[in-house]
Each structure stands twice: as C-alpha cells, then as structure tokens.
Amino acid sequence: MPAPALHVDGLTKRYGNGPDATTAVDDLSFTVERGEVFGLLGPNGAGKSTTLDVLVGYQRPTDGHVDVLGLDPTTEPAAVRERTGVLPDGYGVYPERSGRAHVEYVATARGVDLDPTTWLERVDLGDAASRPAGEYSKGMRQRLAFAMALVGDPDLLVLDEPSTGLDPEGVATVRERIEAASDRGTTVVLSSHRLAQVERVCDRLAVVHDGSLLAVDDLASLRNAYGLDADRVRAGVDTRPDGVRERVSAVDGVTAVSVDDDVVRVECTERAKKPALDAIETTGATVVDVDVDRPSLEELFLRIADDDATATGHDVVARTGESR
Numbered sequence: 266m267p268a269p270a271l272h273v274d275g276l277t278k279r280y281g282n283g284p285d286a287t288t289a290v291d292d293l294s295f296t297v298e299r300g301e302v303f304g305l306l307g308p309n310g311a312g313k314s315t316t317l318d319v320l321v322g323y324q325r326p327t328d329g330h331v332d333v334l335g336l337d338p339t340t341e342p343a344a345v346r347e348r349t350g351v352l353p354d355g356y357g358v359y360p361e362r363s364g365r366a367h368v369e370y371v372a373t374a375r376g377v378d379l380d381p382t383t384w385l386e387r388v389d390l391g392d393a394a395s396r397p398a399g400e401y402s403k404g405m406r407q408r409l410a411f412a413m414a415l416v417g418d419p420d421l422l423v424l425d426e427p428s429t430g431l432d433p434e435g436v437a438t439v440r441e442r443i444e445a446a447s448d449r450g451t452t453v454v455l456s457s458h459r460l461a462q463v464e465r466v467c468d469r470l471a472v473v474h475d476g477s478l479l480a481v482d483d484l485a486s487l488r489n490a491y492g493l494d495a496d497r498v499r500a501g502v503d504t505r506p507d508g509v510r511e512r513v514s515a516v517d518g519v520t521a522v523s524v525d526d527d528v529v530r531v532e533c534t535e536r537a538k539k540p541a542l543d544a545i546e547t548t549g550a551t552v553v554d555v556d557v558d559r560p561s562l563e564e565l566f567l568r569i570a571d572d573d574a575t576a577t578g579h580d581v582v583a584r585t586g587e588s589r
C-alpha cells in the first residue's frame with residue numbers, strides 16, 4: 266500500500282500567547298490518500314485556512330505533526346511547494362500584469378515549458394490572457410488564481426475556497442478541473458463552507474468546527490451515520506385520504522409519514538418510493554404531483570454539530586448561513 270499523500274497528526278495551531286491566544290486548530294488528525302479529493306468543510310472561523318496554511322508551510326504548527334508527500338512542510342516548505350499548487354484565500358493580483366504574466370511567473374518558478382495560455386484556457390480565461398489582471402472581475406481573478414495553482418500539473422492541489430466569487434459555469438469548470446486532476450493521480454485538499462459544492466466533488470469530507478474535527482468520512486457514510494440518507498417525497502393528492510398514514514407506514518423502507526390536507530410527506534429509501542406512492546393510491550386518492558429531494562449537506566452539518574454539542578456539552582452554534 267503506497268504511503269498516504271498527507272498525514273495530519275494531532276495538529277494544533279494557536280495564534281498569540283497567554284489569555285488572548287486563539288486556538289484556530291485543536292488536535293486535528295486525518296489522512297488523505299493519493300489521488301483523493303478531500304474536503305475540509307466548516308463554517309467561518311472553523312480553522313480550515315489555518316490547516317491548509319500549515320500543510321504548505323505558511324504557518325507552523327503549535328503542536329502535532331504534518332506529513333505532506335513524505336515531507337515536513339515546517340522544515341521543508343520549498344520542497345512541498347515545488348510539488349504543490351496552492352490557491353490561497355483571497356489571492357491579490359498584480360494589477361498591471363497580464364493574466365499570462367501571472368501564469369508565466371509560476372511556470373518559470375516550476376520549470377514548466379508549456380505555453381502559459383494553456384493553463385488560462387483550462388479555466389476559460391484564454392481570451393483575457395493579455396489583459397491586465399487589474400481589469401479582471403472578481404470571478405476572473407479567482408479563475409486566474411486557480412489556473413496558477415494548476416500550472417505544471419502538481420502532485421498536490423491545496424485549494425482554499427476555490428469556488429469563491431464564481432458563477433455557476435465557473436464552479437462547474439473548477440469541479441471539472443479538480444476531477445481531471447484527481448483522475449491523473451493528483452491529490453486535492455480543498456476547503457469550503459459552500460456545502461452543495463463540496464458534496465459534488467469530494468471523495469471524503471472532514472467536518473470541522475471551532476478547530477475540532479467533528480466527523481470524517483465519505484458523504485454517503487456521513488448521511489447514513491446521521492440518519493440523512495432517506496429520500497423525502499412530497500406527494501400532492503386530489504383528496505385527503507383516510508388511513509393513508511397506516512398504509513404508507515407499512516411499506517418496507519418507509520421511515521416517516523405525515524399528512525397535511527392534500528399533501529402526503531414520506532421519508533423512505535429510494536427503492537420504497539414507488540411502493541409508497543402506490544400505497545397512497547390504494548386509499549382511493551390520486552397522486553397529482555410528486556417532488557423528491559434529499560436532505561442537504563447543510564442539514565447534515567447541523568446534525569453533526571448538534572450531535573457533537575450533545576455529546577460534549579458544548580454549545581455548538583452552526584453558522585453555515587449558506588443556501589443551496
């Protein structure tokens with residue numbers, strides 16, 4: 266079995282000293298395998314950027330140890346960054362320099378020969394390559410910063426909130442690039458508080474809050490562990506059916522049923538959906554419309570944070586503030 270790409274062991278990072286010190290990361294441990302897309306998910310101030318900064322040697326751990334591609338970023342930051350594409354939080358462009366010049370600079374530093382426009386084209390900035398980056402919109406600057414991380418197809422991508430400021434097309438482009446990099450064997454670690462976007466791209470997620478790890482797993486397992494793997498079916502019916510609750514509850518795979526005037530709500534496994542709808546119609550009612558959705562990752566996050574609060578007695582307030 267090859268060594269993992271990343272091993273974080275008991276990482277603690279405090280800013281400042283004494284009573285005014287802030288513990289940004291508190292005894293965090295996780296491992297990321299090569300080629301994996303790993304997401305750090307948590308609300309503002311959870312410690313995501315700090316963790317990523319330690320991985321690439323921008324910050325030193327107060328305690329614990331980090332291994333990145335077999336290297337120690339605290340003592341060998343240059344060697345780590347040689348093999349790592351970094352998209353930092355809030356990258357500031359050089360306003361007078363073109364997008365191409367930005368990419369050229371990274372390409373030279375990494376000894377990459379390929380035409381710089383190649384990387385800009387990968388983020389749909391090819392047409393704006395010679396314009397000064399100071400004229401770029403916020404989303405274009407974010408694409409540029411992402412292109413700079415991609416230069417030379419590094420072994421590791423460390424991306425802090427890669428979708429910030431991007432329109433849906435930009436978000437899709439970033440996702441495609443991450444997937445393509447992962448297919449080539451690149452390991453990707455990214456942070457986000459944008460729950461819907463992490464859901465689509467990450468193989469596994471670490472949910473962090475107040476510097477602590479609340480849960481780490483693939484999304485399906487997290488959903489399962491926190492009871493959020495059921496589909497939610499909302500069936501509109503032409504009349505309020507008698508005895509519907511009993512009939513639908515009896516269907517294998519149905520976990521909850523509620524009836525509200527002419528709407529029947531059912532939580533069930535994917536396979537139980539059709540039998541549940543059929544059971545509604547056995548009451549003589551006709552199903553006139555059906556909506557199905559799954560609990561969002563935001564709900565998952567709230568559920569995990571709540572569970573942690575109950576388990577630890579801490580008053581965990583989930584501040585995701587994110588709509589899907």
Ligand SMILES: Nc1ncnc2c1ncn2[C@@H]1O[C@H](COP(=O)(O)OP(=O)(O)OP(=O)(O)O)[C@@H](O)[C@H]1O
Pocket residue numbers: 280281287288289307308309310311312313314315316354458
């Ligand atoms: N340079 C610093 N000096 C002092 N405190 C800091 C510093 N950087 C971060 N912090 C504090 O550490 C904690 C974690 O911050 P961090 O930026 O790592 O969180 P985050 O999860 O990335 O948040 P966001 O989603 O808002 O970017 C916060 O309380 C923050 O105020």
